[in-house]
Amino acid sequence: MAGGRLAADVTCMQCLYEDRLAVRARRVYEGAETDRYRCEKGHLFGLDWPTPASEPQWPPPADVLACLED
Helix, strand or coil: CCCCHHHCEEECHHHHHHHCCCCEEEEEEECCCEEEEEECCCCEEEEECCCCCCCCCCCCCHHHHHHHHC
8 A cells, every 4th residue: 555546656766866857657566665666767666655645646746846957
């Protein structure tokens, strides 16, 4: 249940911070607290969700897109 249905697609953290790109990642495993994702470029990563997402995570929320502007 980790991120819930609103977190089935998220922004790839590696693409965001290393390449400065917003790339979609799909959940490949849903855990109790941590979900695993694989992005369209093939990066595999985990995200911890203390509570399920309360808004859709794709397209990226404004606060995520703000990271690209720094």
